[in-house]
Amino acid sequence: MPYHHGDLRRALLDTALEAIEEQGPAAVSLRDVARRAGVSHAAPTHHFRDKTALLTALAAEGWSLLADALREAAAGGGEFAELGVAYVVFATSHPAHFAVMRAPGLARTDDPDLEAAMGRASAEMRSGVRRFEAGSTRDADTTSLAAWSLVHGLAALILEGAVPLKADADVAEVARAVTARLRPPP
Amino acid sequence: MPYHHGDLRRALLDTALEAIEEQGPAAVSLRDVARRAGVSHAAPTHHFRDKTALLTALAAEGWSLLADALREAAAGGGEFAELGVAYVVFATSHPAHFAVMRAPGLARTDDPDLEAAMGRASAEMRSGVRRFEAGSTRDADTTSLAAWSLVHGLAALILEGAVPLKADADVAEVARAVTARLRPPP
DNA sequence: TCGCACATCTTGTCAATGGCAAGACCTCGG
């Protein structure tokens, strides 16, 4: 093992994700992450000023990945609902990322990278809604906020355990059914 | 000051709420809560086994208060949308409670009291939806899940700062507009 | 009324954590 870890920054991020999946984002300890990564307890300092900085980086990465997933879903050319499905599928397949993204107070919400990534995801939702609302006289901002709220809330409720999904339930199916309750443009 | 604090349990809960509003639910320290309440650092032990137990109690209290608010809104006899408005208004007017309710990993989700309180809120949403869906052939469970997701997501996005509300924006107005995007029964 | 069981609160202690400081080590440019 070389003294200089190849890419400790990435290793720490990945290790943190593992720890979060096991213990939740609040219980993560920097020292434990360092231990898992095989470095000393102070090694992370050089890559992340803070524990908060590490979590903020993960949140930003999460929003960015989500934006990518939404863009890809939109490129698929399917119905608008596919955007919502992609959102919920992302949340359930990246639980650690999503947990940090919506955990209150863990990430530094005024971080420029985080703000940019959130903005990108939000813009992706909005552009999807714009197609949905083509020719409508309704306020597109309200519609996109409604759509975003719907899928964000569904994902949150599922991950909070507030919605006990049946074992054989397909998340995408549920998301599709729920998204269908959005009122189409007049 | 009496040796026996009149109702230390309640005092700790209230003090914790203050601390959460100031520093977020993740940064709350039991010792700080005890200090603010004017008792020794080990006093909370007798009322809450754990730090988690305190937060779990707060989460349960939050869901219970939310259920009450929903019931009251339903009793008002207004439109279904008023349920959604009540949900979002509750979240923004009880930010500390709502933060603990949706924070991943802070509360013990298998706690009986918490489960009961969440169930009560969920049932309140469902009964509201049942009126909304009267005479409809649609799956009421899906509709209530959609409604719940919509308002939960909107509240979460607002409190996460993902939706920058304009200073003069009325939360209830926004909630009403967003809720109106739900598709009415055929 | 008295005394005792018990809940309540306190002080003392321990391991673990986050963060800082100072030093060891490695790599790369000149």
Add this chain to the structure above:
DNA sequence: CCGAGGTCTTGCCATTGACAAGATGTGCGA
């Protein structure tokens, strides 16, 4: 070849959560 700077380590400190043991008040029954 050597020094500068980035990378990582060891050492340290205050704070925290949890536990143990003791002090203090309260209320119940005899």
